Amino acid sequence: MSLTPTLADWQAKAAALTANLEIRAFIDDEFVAAASGETFATVNPATGDTLADVASCDAADADKAVTVARAAFERGDWARLAPTGRKLVMLRLATLMESHRDTLALLDTLDMGKPINSAQSDVSGAIGCIRHQAESIDKLYGEVAPTGDDTLALVLREPLGIVAAIVPWNFPLMMTAWKIGPALAAGNSVILKPSEKSPLSALYLASLAREAGLPRGVFQVLPGFGHTVGKALALSMEVNCLAFTGSTGVGKQLLQYAGQSNLKRVYLECGGKSxxxxxxxxxxxxxxxxxxxxxxxxxxxxxxxxxxxxxxxxxxxxxxxxxxxxxxxxxxxxxxxxxxxxxxxxxxxxxxxxxxxxxxxxxxxxxxxxxxxxxxxxxxxxxxxxxxxxxxxxxxxxxxxxxxxxxxxxxxxxxxxxxxxxxxxxxxxxxxxxxxxxxxxxxxxxxxxxxxxxxxxxxxxxQTVPFGGVKQSGNGRDKSHHSLEEYSELKSVWMSLSP
Known part of the structure; x- marks a missing residue:
């Protein structure tokens, strides 16, 4: 491709890319068909052509991914890895994303119709987010509380456990990075549910995450519909947190599902009329x-x-x-x-x-x-x-x-x-x-x-300032160190030093 790609350059690259798309779910470090064998078509809205038939996950796939994610979390090779270790892996992921920048951008352009220059800008934003969160990992300190000489009180930050990230179709890769970046940085296992309207860049990202060295089961991708696999994740008793960007109506449903299950944390970035x-x-x-x-x-x-x-x-x-x-x-x-x-x-x-x-x-x-x-x-x-x-x-x-x-x-x-x-x-x-x-x-x-x-x-x-809303636009914050705090739990430790 030329230094300044033309329409013809992008068309040629698109033809080569669509001939070999990854269409399977990413569970337990492997690309696999949905348990049901079902698929759904993802369509190029600029042409009406079907790009691919993608694995349509449902509750069975969600249950398997949750089991794998919990085992990975308890195993501790990511959750208890030293912050500098997580940092290096995430920086490798950002570097791989950069080397595959055109492919990631092209997938989003083909999948949801955004202009290629805009998609490239989104990929740059996603890379910047992963890098920022990686660099923040070893700079988020705990606390020593003020006490008397006979006591030592600590306030520690620990990962939540399993984070299910449900992301929209309008900025597929960038919204994905905004959710998984801080969640992974904090040491959680992450299950990503991309929109059924734009799943392709998320599946490609899964292969890069595996190449970067994320341990088995720490990052999984379940393409499918909100009322099937999305609902199953939201109702899971093992998922500790839902991170969502999308409509206000769906956000309200997710809050209900959290109440019906285990009172999991729910961070919402919903609609706007700015x-x-x-x-x-x-x-x-x-x-x-x-x-x-x-x-x-x-x-x-x-x-x-x-x-x-x-x-x-x-x-x-x-x-x-x-x-x-x-x-x-x-x-x-x-x-x-x-x-x-x-x-x-x-x-x-x-x-x-x-x-x-x-x-x-x-x-x-x-x-x-x-x-x-x-x-x-x-x-x-x-x-x-x-x-x-x-x-x-x-x-x-x-x-x-x-x-x-x-x-x-x-x-x-x-x-x-x-x-x-x-x-x-x-x-x-x-x-x-x-x-x-x-x-x-x-x-x-x-x-x-x-x-x-x-x-x-x-x-x-x-990436230095938080992004999020008030009223019916939601309650969570993406970007900045504030998002990293949302995906960690505070633990108070009170030690008696008396003989």
Missing amino acids: PNIVFADCKDLDRVARHAAEAIFYNQGEVCIAGSRLLVENSVRDAFVDKLLAAAESMQPGDPLDPSSFMGAIVDRTQYERVLDYIRQGVEEGARLRMGGTSLDGPGLFIGPTVFDGVTDDMVIGREEIFGPVLSVFGFDTEEEAIAMANNSDYGLAAGFWSQDIDRIMRVTRRLHSGQVFVNNWAGGD
Whole structure:
């Protein structure tokens, strides 16, 4: 492949890769068929072609993987391995991921339709996460409590046991890394359930994990459906923790399953309907308009923190929306294998029809359709940038998470009104605003009900800061050392030193 790969380069690599895909589950360090022999088709949404028929795991496979994971944990060759030992293995895994970067990116592009440049960026993020968590392993200290001379009190950190990670389809590999990175770093055995819409990169990662030297049974991958293998893991009496990214509805189900079983810990990163506020004092409206368009149309709008609610101060609203529409014109979807494509295909037919249905509802509710609103011609599942203006809080498109390239524009007159509108949501995953007024920046930042706030940017951050939400957007945190803490247990030790 050339130094700057072209569409033809990626097409050739895709043809070679799809001829030899790993489609089996990874259990007990081996690739195996599902116990039932059942499979499901994973489809390229850009073409409609079936990529492969993948093993469809169910409760029997979950039970076997849990038994293997528990044996690995009790064996202790990972859980009790010195932190520096775990660190070296995970750094090897990151290096292997880097050497297979194009393959991992291509698998996600083919599987769920994201542009190849975006997929490459995701892989880089996943590698960065594994490296960051590996480097954090030997830097998370326990404590010595303050006591009298006749006592020594220690606070130790220990792995939880078995972590089941259930990850979504929109950022398949990156979300996987965000879950398994800290869970493995803390010494747990991990069972990964990738989305049935995008299982291929997870199975490829399993082979790299084995090559990196993760002990037998410490990392396993069970492709399949949420209502079968996912539910079995959630109800297992041996699984100690569920780590989940996905819809709020499924998150609520997982909490119920935890209560019905062993009160396992459940860390959730769920839905979002994030407000992006533009105040009239912005210095460069053209730049802000470009970022506001990217905030919703990046990854076809299939982003949990997509800036799907755009709140614009009315004194600049008309001019700003015109600038945004001009910026969005260059963000039309194209072949995901073409490095020039900003957007790709919607992940599958179900999601495609769901997005189109929301667009129809927006029109019926009286919102002003300023751009898009229709699917594109061709065999793939493509929807162009869609912008509604004049949206109000009582409209479905202004309240519910669409998870597609659909932007709702609201107007406001005062700062108080903007804050109230931004917080008027069941969700609280992300929020952002644009202003040059430092006093306003400090006021608004504190008053937005959100797990993360972006000021004069959208979606900024790296592995040093936590990612997660409040309200019905969930309760867990990915990234940073805070995620590593979530996958460890505190143990208090009280020693009497009296003779």
